[in-house]
Amino acid sequence: MNIHLYVPCFVDQLYPKAAMAMVEILEKLGHTVEFEEKIACCGQPAFNSGYWEEARTVAARTVEGLESAEVVVIGSGSCGAMLHKFYPELFKETPLAEKANALANKTYEFTDFLVRKLGVTDLGAKFPHKITYHDGCHGLRELGIKSQPRQLLEKVQGLTLVEMKEAESCCGFGGTFSAKFPLVSSAMGDGKCASALETEAEYIVSADSSCLMQIQGLLTRQQKPIQTIHIAEVLVSR
Amino acid sequence: MSQDLTHRAVIKKALGAYEIKRDENRSKYLNWQEARQAASEIKWEAVNHLDHYLLEMTKNLEARGTKVFWASNAEEARQYVISLAVEKKVKSIIKSKTMTSEEIHLNGALEKLGYDVVESDLGEYIVQLNEEPPYHLVFPAMHLTRGQIKEIFKRKLGSDTSDLPEELTMVARNIMRQKYLTADMGISGANFGIAETGMISITENEGNARLTTSFPKIHVSLMGIEKVIPKLGDLAILLPLLATAGAGQQITCYNTMIGGPRQPGECDGPEEFHLVLIDNRRTELLADAEQRDALHCIRCGACLNVCPIFKNSGGHSYGTTYQGPIGSVITPHLRGLQDWKHLSSASSLCGSCTEVCPVKIDIHHHLLHNRRNAATQMPVWWERIAFKGFSIATANPALFQLGIKIARVFQPLHFLVKGTLFDPVRAWTQTRDLPNIPAKSFRQQWKSKQ
Amino acid sequence: MNGSKDQILARIREALRSQAPVPGNHDYSHLAMTPSRPKPELENFRQWLPPVESNSENQWDLLTKSFHALKTDFGLLESKARLIDFVLELQRVEQWKRVGIHHGAMTDEIASHLEIEKLWVDEGYDPQAMEQCEVGISECDAIVAQTGSILITAKSGGGRGLSVLPPHHLVLARTSQIVPDLPSAYELLYKRYGGNFPSMISFITGPSRTGDIERIVVLGAHGPKKLTVAILKD
Numbered sequence: 001m002n003i004h005l006y007v008p009c010f011v012d013q014l015y016p017k018a019a020m021a022m023v024e025i026l027e028k029l030g031h032t033v034e035f036e037e038k039i040a041c042c043g044q045p046a047f048n049s050g051y052w053e054e055a056r057t058v059a060a061r062t063v064e065g066l067e068s069a070e071v072v073v074i075g076s077g078s079c080g081a082m083l084h085k086f087y088p089e090l091f092k093e094t095p096l097a098e099k100a101n102a103l104a105n106k107t108y109e110f111t112d113f114l115v116r117k118l119g120v121t122d123l124g125a126k127f128p129h130k131i132t133y134h135d136g137c138h139g140l141r142e143l144g145i146k147s148q149p150r151q152l153l154e155k156v157q158g159l160t161l162v163e164m165k166e167a168e169s170c171c172g173f174g175g176t177f178s179a180k181f182p183l184v185s186s187a188m189g190d191g192k193c194a195s196a197l198e199t200e201a202e203y204i205v206s207a208d209s210s211c212l213m214q215i216q217g218l219l220t221r222q223q224k225p226i227q228t229i230h231i232a233e234v235l236v237s238r
Numbered sequence: 239m240s241q242d243l244t245h246r247a248v249i250k251k252a253l254g255a256y257e258i259k260r261d262e263n264r265s266k267y268l269n270w271q272e273a274r275q276a277a278s279e280i281k282w283e284a285v286n287h288l289d290h291y292l293l294e295m296t297k298n299l300e301a302r303g304t305k306v307f308w309a310s311n312a313e314e315a316r317q318y319v320i321s322l323a324v325e326k327k328v329k330s331i332i333k334s335k336t337m338t339s340e341e342i343h344l345n346g347a348l349e350k351l352g353y354d355v356v357e358s359d360l361g362e363y364i365v366q367l368n369e370e371p372p373y374h375l376v377f378p379a380m381h382l383t384r385g386q387i388k389e390i391f392k393r394k395l396g397s398d399t400s401d402l403p404e405e406l407t408m409v410a411r412n413i414m415r416q417k418y419l420t421a422d423m424g425i426s427g428a429n430f431g432i433a434e435t436g437m438i439s440i441t442e443n444e445g446n447a448r449l450t451t452s453f454p455k456i457h458v459s460l461m462g463i464e465k466v467i468p469k470l471g472d473l474a475i476l477l478p479l480l481a482t483a484g485a486g487q488q489i490t491c492y493n494t495m496i497g498g499p500r501q502p503g504e505c506d507g508p509e510e511f512h513l514v515l516i517d518n519r520r521t522e523l524l525a526d527a528e529q530r531d532a533l534h535c536i537r538c539g540a541c542l543n544v545c546p547i548f549k550n551s552g553g554h555s556y557g558t559t560y561q562g563p564i565g566s567v568i569t570p571h572l573r574g575l576q577d578w579k580h581l582s583s584a585s586s587l588c589g590s591c592t593e594v595c596p597v598k599i600d601i602h603h604h605l606l607h608n609r610r611n612a613a614t615q616m617p618v619w620w621e622r623i624a625f626k627g628f629s630i631a632t633a634n635p636a637l638f639q640l641g642i643k644i645a646r647v648f649q650p651l652h653f654l655v656k657g658t659l660f661d662p663v664r665a666w667t668q669t670r671d672l673p674n675i676p677a678k679s680f681r682q683q684w685k686s687k688q
Numbered sequence: 689m690n691g692s693k694d695q696i697l698a699r700i701r702e703a704l705r706s707q708a709p710v711p712g713n714h715d716y717s718h719l720a721m722t723p724s725r726p727k728p729e730l731e732n733f734r735q736w737l738p739p740v741e742s743n744s745e746n747q748w749d750l751l752t753k754s755f756h757a758l759k760t761d762f763g764l765l766e767s768k769a770r771l772i773d774f775v776l777e778l779q780r781v782e783q784w785k786r787v788g789i790h791h792g793a794m795t796d797e798i799a800s801h802l803e804i805e806k807l808w809v810d811e812g813y814d815p816q817a818m819e820q821c822e823v824g825i826s827e828c829d830a831i832v833a834q835t836g837s838i839l840i841t842a843k844s845g846g847g848r849g850l851s852v853l854p855p856h857h858l859v860l861a862r863t864s865q866i867v868p869d870l871p872s873a874y875e876l877l878y879k880r881y882g883g884n885f886p887s888m889i890s891f892i893t894g895p896s897r898t899g900d901i902e903r904i905v906v907l908g909a910h911g912p913k914k915l916t917v918a919i920l921k922d
Contacts, residue, residue: 007680009632014673016680023684035684041632046625048587050609051617054625058632141589170546174586179665181584186669187246187550188586217670252903266738273736275711276728282711289700302887310692318691360909361900377900384901403901407909414910418853419815435885445852445896445911451888452848453815463696470877471730474870477891478737478835488738488754489835489870491897492852492911494890501887505790505809505847517696525703531711598711 001031004069006062006107008079008209009041015209018230022075022110025123025235039065042082047090048175056090063087063099071117072107075232077139077208078175080109085142109139111207111231115148121155127237128158132201134192134215135168136208149207149231156234164195173214189218197226204228245381249549252380256543259486266488277479278598280472281534284433284464288524291433291466292515298436302498304511312342315516319344319425319458322512323353326456328422332414334440334447335359336427337375337537338460338516341559341572344425356417358446360410367394373553374561376484376539381552414446424454424508428461429536430476431513434469437497438513441480443490451496457508459496463515464524464533470495476536483596484538523571529604532567534597541591541601547584556581563591567604575612582608639681646675733871740834740868747833747868754836758894759907761916764863771920772801775858778823778916779804782856788813788821790846794860794920795825809846815853824854824912828861830876831917834869837893838917839877842886851892857912864922 043058172188372378500507542562896911
């Protein structure tokens, strides 16, 4: 399959390892991976702040840039939700409506793509650590991703998954929310960190780097003995 | 900060038991999701044919002696109740829980005129004594500890009890019993209005609404126009959903349907029953087809109970009658978008509210819609510039790259200003560290890989 | 005097000229999968609500479980004599001096054995006198197995006050009055009262309670502290 990998802007700049891991996994499965360099962002920051016109300007480039793609895979539930769920709403009754719908229907979040579209769960990974999993809200509630990452993690050799309390509760990132309401955002994150620490896991794994940035930011500041890592990086570990 | 933490601990503890019971009762349903869908369809039918069902309900109510008053706004509703109290020479008034009364600020208006107005719901009574608004739609006094409540009772009632919830509850019970029997007017809310049979339905646990609507010779019920449902039998699914979502119960202790004043052949009940139907800008929300489903709300409070913002900021921080996610959706419609749009920004859009809503209101997406409407009608100048800049920067990946390169150069110096007023990313770094920007972006690695 | 009836109706009609998205699906119609499903009507609710088995023994088990969970006291009485003994025993233990009661087949029978002051409510009564009663005795329309609810109306339950003012509410019922679930209870209401409903209908599910102080359940907030259901086997 010819897969277009959509790399969210902050993953591109801050977490390239996660994106490189996705490339490695998809190629190892025998697929061709493409990357559209002209696209920088899905437009979510403007969209979530209510500036839909500006968001449309940004998003139009994604819609048009990916028009010919066979299938689009995104390593983030949040940007995945933007393309899969919100683009059709954003472009409703505009000339790009049809293309936005078409893009929505061929866009998959990374773990969802592996498990549901490709039917693959065992990637031959080894990660001899105790981990806990954080469900990113967009992936979980907008895209219905819950079992997919767990199915993948289950097949990783040496890995022990300990579910934390309130695995489904928000980490408090929320994009611009984290800067507009930093104290509430951090309080939410503190709750998340506390649940994760209770499990005594070595790693918090998630499919959303933005959540991990929030969680790691708090953990580093508070010098807590647990690390965050993107699920793709776990799945390429040998 | 420590006060905040104590407060959060109180709220967390209060909700802990609720969560367990809610999950337990929800799991008994053959199909909770389909039950939600059914409830959503019932409310959709009613709200989207509101004129029809309101007329059917009021016709049936009036046929059995109920006086129906249609109030366009809070002022009309208050005036009607006040005029009635004057006309009937009312002295004391007992109330059971009604958020609509909070919405129209009825208590203050009545008290100003010298009426003795007492809230009979225990939680409402506590916050009334403490002279503060309800903290939560359903659990008005959940922010107060038993110790604080004991102090409030001691200060206001001169009671001398321990802080045991049983003892404190009995203090309120004993005071209230004579009030039910001697009040001239009982004011209640209405959880549902039933078109088919001309009734209101009241859901409660304490029995105070039963008593309020049984003994005073005048019963006044305040009801938002959106509360009407088509059929009596619809309650067979709405009552359990309301109880499970709102309080974690299978069904609450009393669910009472009232179809008028005392009827011929009946031995008790009020001589008069007045239903005040309140618009108060609900029709403006109705006109917004996109967010019309917000009028499905049955005020169960489930969205508050799961909301991380509510749990961390608390019910009073909203400054609204209706707190939590649903309050943030509807308040801008009921009280003005520009003054209340900040509520819609105060959300991480996590979607827990939408997930639990028993009538499937698209709550968190409506927060997005409010943000869009606010930005369209009256954009914040610096945000507009920021997002214009954002759209230009992202149009040109090279420019975007440049910005990141600059950031990368300066990041090693960040420690000099980190967390101070000069820190450009202070909002983040007050409480959190930033990740180190890696030497090579994915783009660069991708290019060299090709 | 209707207030702003016409203006409100006009605003509603104007508002409804625009079409709302279909319920539960919102505006994400491109993702919609709407399998045909039963209409949200009374006869279909059982497909989604907590299930109740059809045989009466199972329903009885479910009912007793509900009663236990709700702290509703109950007795299953084999005969009229047992029923009378059950009530007289309660009277002895709780030392009732005054009882509020209404006329009915079962209540009349019990009343004839209670040699204490009786406040008959049927022709109207003094609420202050009812406040002095240690117990209110009433009949009911039905008992709901699934929820442990007692269905009363102003007609079957001796008006509005009797079942809620005295600190103890004693309900007299028969096993044939047990219905499986809430939909059945509503079906019964339609059938029994049709176009002429009593002015008050109430589902009573356990003794009065509150959780308003630290969410700790306290019984007897305002209504009865105790609810007893005496069920005579048919």
